[in-house]
Amino acid sequence: MKTNNLTILADMYGCPNRCKHCWLSHMPNKKMPDGSDEMIVNYFKPHFHSITFYSWVREPDYCENYVERWQRDIQISVNAKPQRFELASFWWLVRDDNYVRFLKSVGVNTVQLTFFGTEEITDWYIGRKGAYQELLQATEILIDNQIAPRWQVFINTENATDIIELLAHSKELKLSERCKTFGGDFSFFIHSGSCDGENRKLYPLRINKEDIPAELIPYYINFSETKTEAELCAILANDDTCFAYHNENEITLNIANNFDVYFNFTHMRPEWKIGNILTDDSTELVRRVIDEDIPALRLARKTPTSELVKLFGNPQSHKIFDCVDDYKAYMLNEMIKEHS
Numbered sequence: 001m002k003t004n005n006l007t008i009l010a011d012m013y014g015c016p017n018r019c020k021h022c023w024l025s026h027m028p029n030k031k032m033p034d035g036s037d038e039m040i041v042n043y044f045k046p047h048f049h050s051i052t053f054y055s056w057v058r059e060p061d062y063c064e065n066y067v068e069r070w071q072r073d074i075q076i077s078v079n080a081k082p083q084r085f086e087l088a089s090f091w092w093l094v095r096d097d098n099y100v101r102f103l104k105s106v107g108v109n110t111v112q113l114t115f116f117g118t119e120e121i122t123d124w125y126i127g128r129k130g131a132y133q134e135l136l137q138a139t140e141i142l143i144d145n146q147i148a149p150r151w152q153v154f155i156n157t158e159n160a161t162d163i164i165e166l167l168a169h170s171k172e173l174k175l176s177e178r179c180k181t182f183g184g185d186f187s188f189f190i191h192s193g194s195c196d197g198e199n200r201k202l203y204p205l206r207i208n209k210e211d212i213p214a215e216l217i218p219y220y221i222n223f224s225e226t227k228t229e230a231e232l233c234a235i236l237a238n239d240d241t242c243f244a245y246h247n248e249n250e251i252t253l254n255i256a257n258n259f260d261v262y263f264n265f266t267h268m269r270p271e272w273k274i275g276n277i278l279t280d281d282s283t284e285l286v287r288r289v290i291d292e293d294i295p296a297l298r299l300a301r302k303t304p305t306s307e308l309v310k311l312f313g314n315p316q317s318h319k320i321f322d323c324v325d326d327y328k329a330y331m332l333n334e335m336i337k338e339h340s
């Protein structure tokens with residue numbers, strides 16, 4: 001019996017960046033073989049009412065023929081249509097004049113660009129020289145084409161002061177005023193991000209809540225709801241519920257370029273793998289998806305949060321976490337790593 005609506009995010013082309021905060025984790029860039037899109041959709045088609053297919057899970061549109069690719073994603077989807085988001089390829093924005101026109105033509109009004117401070121530190125975090133200048137250039141291209149840039153900034157101990165400079169630079173560039181001339185809304189926001197994927201390696205650099213510079217607090221998303229690790233340990237010390245990711249009717253799967261299948265919960269690491277399209281029978285793999293039957297989730301469902309706090313919490317730490325679930329996910333991944 002067919003059930004649920006499925007969204008597929010397939011890593012068909014990879015990503016030009018190697019961001020040190022990437023929640024998905026770093027994976028090799030490899031173009032998937034021609035016909036992989038159809039093969040993936042056909043694999044799941046017998047089991048789902050509708051399938052929305054995206055040919056990217058990392059950098060959107062990161063292929064030469066991005067226009068045809070978008071049309072193909074629409075065509076290959078079943079009883080569903082892929083959407084555009086506030087995400088785009090800044091790689092293409094600065095390399096191909098037609099790309100911004102393509103974004104306009106598919107109704108994109110805002111594009112998020114990710115910074116980590118000024119030039120040196122942003123290049124280091126994105127993993128390639130020139131990234132910061134490309135982000136500034138992309139900002140100009142977007143505004144010239146009446147698309148509002150949204151600057152997302154990740155903060156750590158080492159870049160807090162640098163972000164003050166970046167904020168000042170965004171003001172010098174008059175980005176808010178310039179976006180208003182076409183009814184757009186420039187925004188600048190800061191957060192620490194989750195603590196999975198590559199960002200988990202940055203745990204030692206996670207900033208203490210009291211060290212967030214006062215002038216950046218107005219730009220920090222929901223700052224009043226952030227907590228220190230010590231506060232979270234106290235809140236969760238007696239929490240006997242288990243933190244296990246769970247899907248309702250809508251299921252999203254990430255497909256790696258070697259056809260490994262993952263939920264889009266937390267990172268794409270081996271311990272979260274559901275199966276492989278090339279080697280697993282689709283009925284069995286879909287059963288694991290529907291029943292959420294993988295070792296990591298089985299372990300999550302039988303471990304109370306209070307136990308995670310005992311094993312992995314640090315009640316002395318003032319490191320900031322943006323929400324309770326980010327901290328639970330961090331502790332859960334610590335435990336899963338120990339069991340794998």
Ligand code: SF4
Nearest residue numbers: 015017018019022058
């Ligand atoms: S965060 Fe996005 S742009 Fe950066 S490496 Fe990961 S997928 Fe690529």
